[in-house]
Amino acid sequence: MAFLKEAEPERGAALPVLPGVSRIVADNPSLMTYHGTNTYLIEGDGGFVVLDPGPDDAGHLEDILRATGGAVSAILLSHTHSDHLGATAGLKARTGAKTYAFHLSADDAFTPDVLLRDGDSAVGMTALHTPGHASDHLCFAFRDGILFSADHVMSWSSSIVSPPGGDMADYFRSLQLVMERGDRLYLPGHGPPLPDPIPYVGELLDYRLKRENEIAAALADGPSGTWPLVDRLYSKTDPWLRRAAERNVLAHLLKLQAEGRARVTGETWSAT
Incomplete structure (x- = not known):
């Protein structure tokens, strides 16, 4: 972006x-x-x-x-x-x-x-x-x-x-x-x-959808917690930015769960 x-x-x-x-x-x-x-x-x-x-x-x-x-x-x-x-x-x-x-x-x-x-x-x-x-x-x-x-x-x-x-x-x-x-x-x-914000908002939506699909693909490879997903999908090293990335990952996982595409046991997420 x-x-x-x-x-x-x-x-x-x-x-x-x-x-x-x-x-x-x-x-x-x-x-x-x-x-x-x-x-x-x-x-x-x-x-x-x-x-x-x-x-x-x-x-x-x-x-x-x-x-x-x-x-x-x-x-x-x-x-x-x-x-x-x-x-x-x-x-x-x-x-x-x-x-x-x-x-x-x-x-x-x-x-x-x-x-x-x-x-x-x-x-x-x-x-x-x-x-x-x-x-x-x-x-x-x-x-x-x-x-x-x-x-x-x-x-x-x-x-x-x-x-x-x-x-x-x-x-x-x-x-x-x-x-x-x-x-x-x-x-x-x-x-x-x-x-001219409308194309930019479209990019934001596309970016979030791409990230969601990456998370879903990672779960298809096997169960995972949020932090391993951060390590796999993000290159951030700053602790604050990594924490923000983990919160975004969790938000995506909860959306996938609500859509019947993921489930959680304890702190481990997996594809349905």
Whole structure:
């Protein structure tokens, strides 16, 4: 896959993305988050909509408040992973803005003020339930064929699908859903904007299907655990990346099991 890269962004700054839209890239770089989480600031008549406040970091919260002048009218969450949710409570406390998120939160400690379901309108956008990376993941359809794709589709990397919150069958269906929409630009939760995203989403689907077929072929050769499958199918050596690969392998195996193509005894998987 041809992923997009970008230079490390200016820290603490509201970087223009589109007319009326900017992003602050949180200072939480890692192998899983690239340069950091994109916190989007969307201008509106009643103030700014903040999409994904980012990690629980006092400096990042102050950056958001400075860029918006504290005029935050709503807080939207794509999903409740900590690198997106962390600053939400602090931003709500400082601004009084209501929080909007999927009605079935994957974080027992968080309940949004406004419960969103698939297709609901939210401050001028449409919420699309796109589980796969996370059970409560939402993308937000904006104006003019623009989709805030969060961690469902990112330009710099494919997404990890880690059970139990991640589900590979859901991920396949959600990729198909956004591909059929035909949007012209994705604004992801990490990394740079993704223009002409539909062929890219098709590549993601093909890549996942190829990996699934490789796993099925490996099981046809004999029973295996997840880590031997990682060793067979991946070349990653970094411990974090190997762990991410193992979670993806498990997600594929659970999908194969649900389809009657694999079974598990203890921690050993085999073809049916």
